[in-house]
Amino acid sequence: MNLIQKRRGYSLAMALSSLITAGLLLISHAAQADNMMMARTTQTFPEAMSELQALIQAKGYVVSRVQRVDIGLTQSGYKTDKYRVVFYGKPDEIRHLSQTHPELTAYLPMKISIFAEDQDTILVTANPQHLNMAGDAELAKIINRWEKDLVDIFRQMRGNK
């Protein structure tokens, strides 16, 4: 490989690297700015519930439980559409955080609310950044990954594969 080819390769690598960095900055900025993450899917509730659980698991999380909020409300005489809360987490990560950050256990396992609205289904969760603590790099790394996974899950739920 001659010098010109090497320079071209370097320029190409630099340009690509800058492209990726700029793209990531823009994407992360948009994601960070939202306190709440929300998505609407045109899937019916059962379809959306099934896909949500599959996407959670595909990211390496375990769905630990599904709370059927609508059942409790209906049994108590209140009218409601389908409304569930999906609890999920990575077992070892939750065990680790319960030791290092026990105050976070009030928010663990993490959860996503999913409810029907006419023929559509809506998903809501809090941006995990609200759990971040200043100066805690280890926690920030975990939370950034949770956020990235959620952004991806919600993007896919919207139908933007």
Place this chain on the structure above:
Amino acid sequence: MSLRVRVIILLWLTLPLAVFAQGGEQLYSQYCAACHGSEGNGGVGVPLALPAFQKTVDDEFLIKTIRYGRPGRVMPSFSYLKPDQIKAIVTFIRGFVPVKAPVYDSKPVMGNAPHGKKLYGEHCAACHGHQGDGGHGTGVTFSRPRDLPIIAPSISNPGFLASASDQLIKAALMEGREGTPMMSYLKQGLSEQDVNDVVAYVRSFEKQAKKPEYDLHKEPLTLVYDSPHDLAKTVANVQRAAVGKNFRVIRVQTLEDGLFKKGDDNQKQVIVYFCNFQLLNQALTVDPRVGLFLPCRVTIIENQGKVKLYAINPKRLSGLFNNNELDKLCGGMFDTYTEILEESTL
């Protein structure tokens, strides 16, 4: 410089534009559709595809609404979006219905605010509230019973007042909004000068800005209490205290239940879940997103012989929702949680 390198540099320079120039549809899907519906029919948010709405709001109102949001009224501020992204969203929203967008001048409407206040009390306060706070609840979500087909907006909201010109408010009063309870006040017998007076009064809300009840950002993330009792007694105390506050204990489990095999989960980390369905129904009416609070719970952890209780801080969590009504409910929930934690650790 070779052609390939020049092409790469050009691509690099134009990338941000390409990213910002995401289609309006994609941006709408990402930021708006969850609340306003894929086709603008509304839900948690107001129906944007309503022809009468589109006929009476100019692009400037939509742009500023997206930028400023509605503090305390669910609609967040999207101030981090670039102007061309917001414009793309507005263009997409305009495509919902074939209605020509109005253009209003920025000329203030001159009117008699005290007379407007009297008229406001007679004609507007029933839906918009005496202080212009708007109706209760959110948008048009029908998962629970509603008094009106759409929640009346808060017209004293600083986001609304910053977005709506005097001329826009006047047009809404003169023409009404077909398909909503908002009627034309000219048809109801008010004169144009009366309408001007109401506009002057609505504008005067700018001088009456209210402070939030508490600073959500200064609230601790978690409520933490030390228990003088052992784990089993503390768990029993939490259950008893919750029942004493009219909650039903719905589940007691380990923190790791469902994450590890039965028996491998840490038995010294216990969650007590409890619920008051009347309160829950009330909260869901105020904001259908409150599933993030559900069910109510206290986590009890024994570590090296010491037992601690952990609960979410409802005030802190409420800060994520941008909903003043929910803040009030969460203030009450904070008191309830505190009482349960105190009683459990007596």
